Amino acid sequence: MLPLLRDKSKIWGLAALFALLLIASAASLMLGRTEITFSTAVEAFRNYNEESIEHIVLHTERLPRTVIAGVVGAALAVAGALMQALTRNPLASPSVFGINAGAIFFIVLSIVVLSVSSLSTMMWFGFAGAALAALIVYALGSLGRDGITPIKIVLAGTAITALFSSFTQAMLVLNSTGLQDVLFWLAGSVSGRTLEMLYPVLPYMTIAALVALFMGRAINLLLTGEDIAKGMGQNVLLVKLLMGAVVVFLAGGSVAVAGSVGLVGLVVPHVMRALVGNDYRWLIPYSLFGGAVLLLCSDVIARLVILPNELPIGVVTALIGGPFFVYIARKGGAKV
Amino acid sequence: MSTLEAKNLTIAYGPEPVIEDLNLTIPQGQITVLIGSNGCGKSTLLRTMARLQAPRSGTVLLSGEEIAKLPTKEIAKRMSILPQGPSAPEGLTVNQLVRQGRYAHQSWLKQWSREDERMVRLALESTRLTELAERPVDALSGGQRQRAWIAMTLAQGANTLLLDEPTTYLDMSHQIEVLDLLFELNEKEQRTIVMVLHDLNLACRYAHHIVAVNEKSIYAQGQPEDIVTRELVRHVFGMECEITMDPLFGTPLCIPHGRGRSIHGESRYGQLAAAGAISSSG
Amino acid sequence: MRKTYVIRSKGERFSFLIERRAVLVITALMLLVLICAVVGTSIGSDFISPLQVLWTILGLNEGQHDFVVLTLRLPRVLLSLLVGAALGMSGAILQGIIRNPLASPDVIGITGGAAVAAVGFVTLLGGALSIKLLPAFAVIGALVTSLIIYALAWKSGVTPIRLVLIGIGVSSITGAGTTFMLILSPFYSAGQAYIWLTGSVYGAAWREVYTILPVILLVLPLSLWFARSINAQAFGDDLAAGLGVAVQRERVGLLLCSVLLAGFAVSVAGTLGFVGLIAPHIARRLVGNLFGSLLLASAPIGALLVCGADLIGRTAFLPLDVPAGVFTAGIGAPFFLYLLFRNRNQF
Numbered sequence: 007m008l009p010l011l012r013d014k015s016k017i018w019g020l021a022a023l024f025a026l027l028l029i030a031s032a033a034s035l036m037l038g039r040t041e042i043t044f045s046t047a048v049e050a051f052r053n054y055n056e057e058s059i060e061h062i063v064l065h066t067e068r069l070p071r072t073v074i075a076g077v078v079g080a081a082l083a084v085a086g087a088l089m090q091a092l093t094r095n096p097l098a099s100p101s102v103f104g105i106n107a108g109a110i111f112f113i114v115l116s117i118v119v120l121s122v123s124s125l126s127t128m129m130w131f132g133f134a135g136a137a138l139a140a141l142i143v144y145a146l147g148s149l150g151r152d153g154i155t156p157i158k159i160v161l162a163g164t165a166i167t168a169l170f171s172s173f174t175q176a177m178l179v180l181n182s183t184g185l186q187d188v189l190f191w192l193a194g195s196v197s198g199r200t201l202e203m204l205y206p207v208l209p210y211m212t213i214a215a216l217v218a219l220f221m222g223r224a225i226n227l228l229l230t231g232e233d234i235a236k237g238m239g240q241n242v243l244l245v246k247l248l249m250g251a252v253v254v255f256l257a258g259g260s261v262a263v264a265g266s267v268g269l270v271g272l273v274v275p276h277v278m279r280a281l282v283g284n285d286y287r288w289l290i291p292y293s294l295f296g297g298a299v300l301l302l303c304s305d306v307i308a309r310l311v312i313l314p315n316e317l318p319i320g321v322v323t324a325l326i327g328g329p330f331f332v333y334i335a336r337k338g339g340a341k342v
Numbered sequence: 343m344s345t346l347e348a349k350n351l352t353i354a355y356g357p358e359p360v361i362e363d364l365n366l367t368i369p370q371g372q373i374t375v376l377i378g379s380n381g382c383g384k385s386t387l388l389r390t391m392a393r394l395q396a397p398r399s400g401t402v403l404l405s406g407e408e409i410a411k412l413p414t415k416e417i418a419k420r421m422s423i424l425p426q427g428p429s430a431p432e433g434l435t436v437n438q439l440v441r442q443g444r445y446a447h448q449s450w451l452k453q454w455s456r457e458d459e460r461m462v463r464l465a466l467e468s469t470r471l472t473e474l475a476e477r478p479v480d481a482l483s484g485g486q487r488q489r490a491w492i493a494m495t496l497a498q499g500a501n502t503l504l505l506d507e508p509t510t511y512l513d514m515s516h517q518i519e520v521l522d523l524l525f526e527l528n529e530k531e532q533r534t535i536v537m538v539l540h541d542l543n544l545a546c547r548y549a550h551h552i553v554a555v556n557e558k559s560i561y562a563q564g565q566p567e568d569i570v571t572r573e574l575v576r577h578v579f580g581m582e583c584e585i586t587m588d589p590l591f592g593t594p595l596c597i598p599h600g601r602g603r604s605i606h607g608e609s610r611y612g613q614l615a616a617a618g619a620i621s622s623s624g
Numbered sequence: 625m626r627k628t629y630v631i632r633s634k635g636e637r638f639s640f641l642i643e644r645r646a647v648l649v650i651t652a653l654m655l656l657v658l659i660c661a662v663v664g665t666s667i668g669s670d671f672i673s674p675l676q677v678l679w680t681i682l683g684l685n686e687g688q689h690d691f692v693v694l695t696l697r698l699p700r701v702l703l704s705l706l707v708g709a710a711l712g713m714s715g716a717i718l719q720g721i722i723r724n725p726l727a728s729p730d731v732i733g734i735t736g737g738a739a740v741a742a743v744g745f746v747t748l749l750g751g752a753l754s755i756k757l758l759p760a761f762a763v764i765g766a767l768v769t770s771l772i773i774y775a776l777a778w779k780s781g782v783t784p785i786r787l788v789l790i791g792i793g794v795s796s797i798t799g800a801g802t803t804f805m806l807i808l809s810p811f812y813s814a815g816q817a818y819i820w821l822t823g824s825v826y827g828a829a830w831r832e833v834y835t836i837l838p839v840i841l842l843v844l845p846l847s848l849w850f851a852r853s854i855n856a857q858a859f860g861d862d863l864a865a866g867l868g869v870a871v872q873r874e875r876v877g878l879l880l881c882s883v884l885l886a887g888f889a890v891s892v893a894g895t896l897g898f899v900g901l902i903a904p905h906i907a908r909r910l911v912g913n914l915f916g917s918l919l920l921a922s923a924p925i926g927a928l929l930v931c932g933a934d935l936i937g938r939t940a941f942l943p944l945d946v947p948a949g950v951f952t953a954g955i956g957a958p959f960f961l962y963l964l965f966r967n968r969n970q971f
Contacts, residue, residue, distance in 0.1 A: 146965060149965060157785050160789060160792060161726060165957045165960040168953050169957030324799065325797060332794060414870055417868065428859055433912060434858075438914060445856050452638055
């Protein structure tokens with residue numbers, strides 16, 4: 007399939023996506039149980055009034071969740087794009103790979119067994135869990151005569167998810183304090199978080215995203231086939247390790263902040279691929295913005311559908327991503 | 343004895359038919375081989391004759407009865423089909439496999455009659471598998487495995503055997519092993535055998551009757567020595583060739599044109615040929 | 625030589641061929657189930673000797689342990705056995721028709737469908753209809769979901785791989801739907817719902833035992849009726865049709881059997897993961913690949929798995945009661961990975 011955008015329009019497309027991101031962010035700041043008008047929002051940033059409920063809501067609730075949704079969405083989408091290249095599998099994404107479940111289990115483990123309370127320590131547990139799950143699934147998926155195949159990766163990911171989820175469940179049953187909070191978090195959510203929770207992971211995620219942005223050319227070469235890339239003088243192992251590390255930091259960090267938000271990493275790269283083709287120099291920045299937009303919109307939807315309650319954002323992304331997964335599976339493992 | 347014929351058969355997967363208005367009568371008690379290039383519809387034709395595929399129009403008659411109107415078990419008693427590349431579950435023994443062939447003759451209360459037992463024993467004997475009966479199918483060689491599948495269709499007790507490329511994925515010695523078995527079954531038990539083969543030369547050697555399928559219908563049919571000519575090969579396979587005589591069997595032998603090393607007059611082999619020490623015709 | 629028994633009536637009105645090994649294995653498994661039932665009832669926060677348990681069940685104990693044995697423990701043990709048997713059979717049937725060693729009601733998405741319907745019933749219709757209708761809803765959910773999966777996987781035929789992939793995709797949707805319902809629920813009690821979703825026979829009552837028992841009694845002979853057809857289907861659709869099997873019709877019937885079993889199991893015990901996957905595999909090791917014996921062996925093995933998991937869950941961490949689903953998934957998921965590793969050249 008030919009990409010919709012050609013060379014010159016790609017940069018304009020990126021600008022349009024950025025504009026969309028601004029609009030989505032504004033919507034995320036304004037919409038919800040307490041509606042905030044645009045002028046009030048601007049006012050709240052200019053001179054903050056401690057008396058105004060709207061100003062307080064904006065600062066303590068809307069702003070953190072908007073920033074977190076944007077960051078997490080961007081991180082998951084880029085992680086998904088990299089995973090699809092790394093495994094040459096159109097169905098690869100952090101949640102399908104079991105990375106979310108792995109990170110969650112390690113974090114819950116650190117809380118329940120080791121009584122960890124600092125978020126920066128939890129984060130490292132999250133990274134470790136993400137790395138472990140990714141390694142197991144990757145190893146199992148690439149064994150065998152045909153190398154990596156979509157079905158093996160997906161099955162291994164499903165089983166790893168089930169395994170880590172059952173461990174998590176056991177932990178929670180054995181120590182049921184705060185189960186309610188954790189449950190909401192397990193389903194994935196960006197609400198009720200402060201920006202302070204984002205700060206410890208943000209540097210790592212930023213560095214990982216920057217590395218990803220600079221790897222476009224290397225990934226393009228890798229996609230022509232490992233042997234060809236080697237022949238052209240690429241250090242294939244190094245590139246793959248680097249990609250793996252980026253994935254772990256992006257996905258692990260996202261889980262540490264927002265819990266398990268599924269299928270963003272699956273959907274966004276595919277949609278973006280339809281726009282700019284399989285050129286990773288463009289695909290990565292497009293996924294970055296696209297992921298942020300998708301998660302911001304999902305979060306707005308999650309807040310609005312069952313007012314005055316709200317849904318965990320993971321439910322919304324699963325409801326969007328599930329059909330998409332089915333669609334790709336039906337289309338039949340078209341290679342990345 | 344049951345006859346098998348196709349009447350005005352048109353078969354299609356999409357809008358464009360694969361086979362159009364085809365008539366064919368399978369000679370009884372003989373080996374019939376369908377040949378044709380890839381995708382010409384010969385396998386589709388065989389599958390339709392075996393009721394695995396419904397035709398768009400036309401009928402297949404088994405002993406004069408339309409197979410579309412016969413109960414599937416009734417067909418199974420008169421005609422068996424071995425599709426291409428069958429696979430058995432892990433660990434299933436030859437014996438267990440061959441017993442499945444009796445499906446059409448059994449019911450919930452009659453799962454293992456004396457007749458069932460006798461037919462399975464005979465099937466194992468005529469495929470020379472009695473010794474291997476307790477071995478798992480997946481532990482057999484390619485040729486033995488194919489013999490086990492044939493044994494299963496024999497146990498079915500049908501007089502007509504349809505086989506879709508029974509020699510694919512087999513190396514040359516196993517191909518001969520399987521075709522020899524089918525030849526014996528035809529000679530000793532007068533079974534009617536219809537099969538699709540890719541190798542034109544083996545088809546000429548084993549078939550009494552060859553049906554060449556081309557452009558949605560039958561291009562030619564008859565005894566190999568009557569119909570296999572340069573024109574047929576050119577038409578059906580789109581290839582230039584020489585037809586010579588098989589030095590062992592006297593059946594037609596097709597030698598394709600094309601490129602390749604020519605060693606006439608150079609090597610010892612070529613000199614021998616030139617001297618007439620080995621036959622070099624064509 | 626595999627020893628076989630042949631049973632024939634005089635005029636050959638009926639005749640059977642039975643492998644001796646299968647008879648031995650299945651009898652042994654049934655005995656184990658009986659032992660497990662009695663021992664499982666005697667173990668608990670206070671130990672009641674197996675003999676006492678037997679006397680109490682037979683009503684010869686003058687009501688001494690009646691409450692603990694008859695009201696608390698026995699229904700729970702029986703329910704765990706029955707649910708396990710249902711899941712084991714459901715998995716054996718699915719693996720038979722889908723011809724895939726990795727197929728099971730949970731991987732394919734059937735249990736997810738049952739769960740979303742059950743939770744939806746409680747949340748949306750809570751109170752409007754009798755709770756006795758919950759199993760019916762769960763089964764309808766399972767049926768509808770499996771129909772949707774089958775239809776989505778249909779593309780001039782259904783390949784096992786597409787079925788599994790689409791099942792996983794649909795599972796993520798039903799999973800999200802379940803969470804959605806839970807959060808909507810006015811009776812939202814996260815802990816309870818969570819335990820149910822993990823799969824547990826906690827607080828089992830006789831009513832639940834009577835819900836699932838008739839289903840098993842009905843479906844077991846029905847599936848056995850199809851046993852020879854499944855054996856033939858194992859060779860692929862074409863060959864099965866050549867042997868005289870009405871493939872499509874019988875496949876639908878079998879799928880229905882499998883869905884009924886899994887749906888009812890979920891409705892009484894939540895989503896107990898991986899039992900439907902493991903039980904048939906263990907059975908295959910013991911009795912081989914022929915479906916009749918495989919089905920009859922999968923049932924007691926599934927029963928033992930769930931009963932064992934529940935026994936550990938309620939005794940090992942006293943006073944906590946860990947849902948059995950934690951253990952079945954804890955054993956099942958690694959086993960699944962092992963199967964994937966063993967079949968790595970197939971996918």
